[in-house]
Amino acid sequence: MSPVPSNVRILTLATVYPNPSEPGLGLFVRARLQEMAHNAQIKAIAPVPLFDYLHPSQKLRPRSAVPFHRQDGCLELFHPRWLYPPLGTPLNVFCMFAGVLPLARRLRKTFPFQVIDAHFGYPEGVVAALLGAILNCPFVVTLRGNELKFATYRLRRPLIRWALRRAARVISVSEELRQFAIGLGVSPDRTKTIPNGIDPDVFSPRDRNDSRLKYGVPPGTKAVVCVGELVERKGHHLVVRSLKRVLEQGIDTQVWIAGAVGRDGPGYEHVIRTLAAELGLTERVHMLGFVPRTELPVLLSAADVFCLPSSLEGWPNVVHEASACGAPVVATKVGGVPDMLPSEKYGFVIPVGNQDALDSALIQALHKTWDRDTISAWGRARSWKMVGQEALDELVSVIQHST
Numbered sequence: 001m002s003p004v005p006s007n008v009r010i011l012t013l014a015t016v017y018p019n020p021s022e023p024g025l026g027l028f029v030r031a032r033l034q035e036m037a038h039n040a041q042i043k044a045i046a047p048v049p050l051f052d053y054l055h056p057s058q059k060l061r062p063r064s065a066v067p068f069h070r071q072d073g074c075l076e077l078f079h080p081r082w083l084y085p086p087l088g089t090p091l092n093v094f095c096m097f098a099g100v101l102p103l104a105r106r107l108r109k110t111f112p113f114q115v116i117d118a119h120f121g122y123p124e125g126v127v128a129a130l131l132g133a134i135l136n137c138p139f140v141v142t143l144r145g146n147e148l149k150f151a152t153y154r155l156r157r158p159l160i161r162w163a164l165r166r167a168a169r170v171i172s173v174s175e176e177l178r179q180f181a182i183g184l185g186v187s188p189d190r191t192k193t194i195p196n197g198i199d200p201d202v203f204s205p206r207d208r209n210d211s212r213l214k215y216g217v218p219p220g221t222k223a224v225v226c227v228g229e230l231v232e233r234k235g236h237h238l239v240v241r242s243l244k245r246v247l248e249q250g251i252d253t254q255v256w257i258a259g260a261v262g263r264d265g266p267g268y269e270h271v272i273r274t275l276a277a278e279l280g281l282t283e284r285v286h287m288l289g290f291v292p293r294t295e296l297p298v299l300l301s302a303a304d305v306f307c308l309p310s311s312l313e314g315w316p317n318v319v320h321e322a323s324a325c326g327a328p329v330v331a332t333k334v335g336g337v338p339d340m341l342p343s344e345k346y347g348f349v350i351p352v353g354n355q356d357a358l359d360s361a362l363i364q365a366l367h368k369t370w371d372r373d374t375i376s377a378w379g380r381a382r383s384w385k386m387v388g389q390e391a392l393d394e395l396v397s398v399i400q401h402s403t
Contacts, residue, residue, distance in 0.1 A: 017046035035388025037074035145314025173315035174336030211302035225303035235309030323379025326372030
């Protein structure tokens with residue numbers, strides 16, 4: 001690991017960087033960038049929608065909610081507004097490009113960045129490719145998981161392939177995503193897998209009794225915890241269905257779901273609550289809303305099992321965070337999950353969308369006696385500091401080879 005030159009200048013493009021109106025958005029992007037910003041000069045463009053599609057009654061997003069320019073730690077942030085169709089069409093790429101190009105051009109004059117660092121292959125990666133062509137600047141794309149979904153769309157897949165083939169480097173958070181990039185024609189020597197990490201100073205086991213008391217877990221009751229946006233692909237509804245089967249096996253269990261409304265739409269919380277009511281589980285399913293990052297270790301320490309039956313992930317950070325707090329995990333075989341749970345010492349990996357497998361795994365996990373210290377040591381082994389340095393090494397390499 002070579003020292004980073006002091007004059008490295010990076011422009012980052014990320015639509016999922018946390019902002020004052022969406023504090024839980026893209027915390028994994030923020031964590032990596034903050035670590036990188038300790039050793040490089042970075043400015044970030046984090047566009048926000050002009051219309052708040054989650055709350056249509058609000059129409060225009062108030063400018064006071066998310067300032068155009070702000071400082072977050074070592075990172076200087078710009079939040080230009082962009083207008084795009086709400087159904088996620090390929091026009092989104094060109095809408096975002098039109099929204100950020102004037103700002104990127106102005107920054108290029110005062111901050112002559114040497115590389116563009118795009119988070120997600122679509123739409124950011126495609127926009128970065130367009131910016132790179134206009135501004136004559138190399139760009140790097142990090143694949144984080146949604147690319148697998150977007151690549152199934154007839155018009156988006158060619159855009160993703162076009163951008164990735166032109167990228168100076170494609171970073172992926174899992175080997176699955178690296179192979180996806182290679183399958184689209186990216187040369188293997190221009191790809192690099194850099195898994196996410198955690199902040200070990202935040203995510204560590206807390207006192208179990210105090211944690212359970214805080215969240216009202218009754219004595220003798222098993223606690224299943226889920227964390228993630230309230231969207232269908234996170235599979236919270238599957239856990240609610242499993243709860244019925246778990247109770248039928250005589251295991252006194254309740255479920256705690258932490259998560260805010262996702263950008264996919266505000267309706268899914270109602271779906272989860274309705275399902276719980278239909279199954280007679282309203283009193284056993286606790287919807288916590290957004291739980292701040294500083295409070296999350298307490299919730300995870302209260303868990304007998306953490307569950308993420310998602311249908312789509314890249315490297316789901318919350319799995320590592322749950323492990324770091326000593327919680328065994330039941331999660332689906334998506335993205336980097338098999339690498340995160342390489343042994344049944346840490347949890348169980350199950351097929352996607354298999355309700356019976358989820359039921360059985362939760363029942364087995366709730367019966368099993370786990371070594372929470374071993375789980376925690378494994379979960380805490382990879383830090384964001386390591387991730388930031390590895391990512392920065394790749395960007396510096398791109399800069400050096402382009403000069």
